[in-house]
Amino acid sequence: MKKTTKYALGLGIVLSAALIFVAADHIDAPGTAGTTADIADYFAFEPSENSDNTTFIVDLQSDVLPELAYGTFDEDVLVEINIDTDDDLIEDVVIQAIARDGRMYFFGPVTPSTTGLTSQVAVDSPLGDVEISGSSAIVETTANGVSLFAGPRQDPFFFDFFRYNEVVAPSVDDNAGFNNPGMDTFDGANTMSIVVEIPNSLIGETTAVNVLGIPVYKTWITTNTKQ
Amino acid sequence: MKLNNIKYLLAALTLTVIVVSCSDDETEMPEEMVMATCDDGMMNGDETGIDCGGSCAPCEVMSMDPDFSGTFAQADYMGRPGINTVLSSSAVKDMHNQSIPSTMGAMLQPGFEAQLEAYHDAYALALGLTVEDVDFQPNILGDILNGPDDDGFTNNPVSATVLTTVLSTDVLEVAPNLPTTYFNPGSGAPNYEGAVGLTGRKLQDDVIDVSLILLFGGGDGARFNGEGGLPLLVTDGVGLTADNITATFPYIGAPE
Numbered sequence: 001m002k003k004t005t006k007y008a009l010g011l012g013i014v015l016s017a018a019l020i021f022v023a024a025d026h027i028d029a030p031g032t033a034g035t036t037a038d039i040a041d042y043f044a045f046e047p048s049e050n051s052d053n054t055t056f057i058v059d060l061q062s063d064v065l066p067e068l069a070y071g072t073f074d075e076d077v078l079v080e081i082n083i084d085t086d087d088d089l090i091e092d093v094v095i096q097a098i099a100r101d102g103r104m105y106f107f108g109p110v111t112p113s114t115t116g117l118t119s120q121v122a123v124d125s126p127l128g129d130v131e132i133s134g135s136s137a138i139v140e141t142t143a144n145g146v147s148l149f150a151g152p153r154q155d156p157f158f159f160d161f162f163r164y165n166e167v168v169a170p171s172v173d174d175n176a177g178f179n180n181p182g183m184d185t186f187d188g189a190n191t192m193s194i195v196v197e198i199p200n201s202l203i204g205e206t207t208a209v210n211v212l213g214i215p216v217y218k219t220w221i222t223t224n225t226k227q
Numbered sequence: 228m229k230l231n232n233i234k235y236l237l238a239a240l241t242l243t244v245i246v247v248s249c250s251d252d253e254t255e256m257p258e259e260m261v262m263a264t265c266d267d268g269m270m271n272g273d274e275t276g277i278d279c280g281g282s283c284a285p286c287e288v289m290s291m292d293p294d295f296s297g298t299f300a301q302a303d304y305m306g307r308p309g310i311n312t313v314l315s316s317s318a319v320k321d322m323h324n325q326s327i328p329s330t331m332g333a334m335l336q337p338g339f340e341a342q343l344e345a346y347h348d349a350y351a352l353a354l355g356l357t358v359e360d361v362d363f364q365p366n367i368l369g370d371i372l373n374g375p376d377d378d379g380f381t382n383n384p385v386s387a388t389v390l391t392t393v394l395s396t397d398v399l400e401v402a403p404n405l406p407t408t409y410f411n412p413g414s415g416a417p418n419y420e421g422a423v424g425l426t427g428r429k430l431q432d433d434v435i436d437v438s439l440i441l442l443f444g445g446g447d448g449a450r451f452n453g454e455g456g457l458p459l460l461v462t463d464g465v466g467l468t469a470d471n472i473t474a475t476f477p478y479i480g481a482p483e
Binding site: 022023024025028029030031032035037038039041042043044045046047049054055057077078084088089090098100101105115116117118119120121123135136137139147149152153154155156157158159160163164167168169170171172174175176177178179180181182183184187188189190193195197200203206208210211212214215216217218219220221222223224225226227 | 301312433467477481482
């Protein structure tokens with residue numbers, strides 16, 4: 001039985017097996033739930049108006065439920081930010097991060113040696129490295145204007161997860177949907193964050209567009225475990 | 228340095244060598260102690276390090292660089308928030324994490340559409356209706372993209388198939404040269420003035436409410452609004468906790 005299921009049942013919530021997984025990507029699937037490679041969340045944004053930078057935030061692990069892996073970056077887990085710049089849904093450049101001995105090392109942006117389900121660290125394209133923070137943020141800014149961070153942070157995601165589990169399994173006795181106001185399950189939870197802010201010029205131009213015709217990077221993140 | 232000083236220095240060095248030599252000669256060292264070996268724990272003989280180099284085994288090159296070698300295989304995957312959690316059935320949650328965006332659309336779309344309809348069916352039954360009574364209705368994206376229809380909701384192109392086709396290619400689009408908004412319907416139905424979105428995801432974006440509105444909001448974004456005997460399915464009623472975020476890099480608040 002999944003740990004998350006036991007916890008939910010302990011609270012008296014009867015769940016079907018399909019409904020035990022947490023958004024945004026926290027604990028999302030049986031194979032990675034609660035492991036050191038479990039992606040919790042992902043953000044990508046322009047940090048301030050008219051900025052020529054893009055900020056990527058990758059959150060790994062979570063302490064939102066008990067008994068989950070939380071608190072240490074696994075040196076056998078490679079994080080990859082994949083960026084498609086020509087609309088073929090294949091990564092044209094990647095930014096990588098992997099921990100070694102208390103520091104987080106970043107590589108790229110670089111055309112990956114292989115695309116798809118396997119990766120190698122792009123050791124010939126170091127971006128920089130930063131000491132992994134404790135509760136105070138340690139930030140490294142490289143000569144080419146890249147800011148780097150890795151360490152524990154508050155989990156910024158907000159979601160009434162416990163009510164959601166009930167909402168998606170309605171009954172004649174409980175068919176009212178969400179509560180308003182609800183209860184933010186993630187208030188007080190922490191996550192292991194990796195943050196990169198990088199000039200767009202280092203990523204390059206994009207010809208990909210969204211459904212509104214706006215030029216975009218098409219991005220996704222993966223965790224990858226050493227074989 | 229003056230020439231005389233150099234001469235004195237050379238003389239002193241020479242003298243030192245002689246003295247050292249004499250000292251060696253006069254001390255009767257056991258033979259085994261003066262023979263350099265490759266396991267005596269000292270750098271001697273022609274060694275270039277302790278018991279290595281020269282006529283001994285080569286010294287190991289000590290590298291200060293961490294070892295990043297090896298092959299890494301994909302374990303977890305994320306594009307848009309909540310997609311795998313909400314729209315993948317349990318059977319395909321791991322498959323989603325083991326796929327790549329160029330092929331996941333075709334693989335995941337039928338299951339996503341079935342899951343979306345299953346949510347509507349579940350509410351139909353919970354409300355004492357039949358599954359035929361409650362189906363997905365085309366959402367506000369259609370009116371935003373095409374302009375409002377005279378009668379509100381017909382001819383809206385964003386059917387369950389269209390919506391799940393878009394969502395099943397699970398990538399987060401981020402515009403490098405525009406402010407970031409996950410989705411904002413502007414003035415709302417029917418004209419949606421100022422509607423913007425699909426340019427990335429900020430920490431402040433209420434991605435759950437956006438997702439709920441697109442899945443359950445119908446043509447005006449407020450279909451299942453908790454009124455008139457209908458369930459509340461277009462908001463989970465929670466927002467950002469203020470101290471979760473900071474104005475400056477790294478933008479997320481210190482851990483609790």
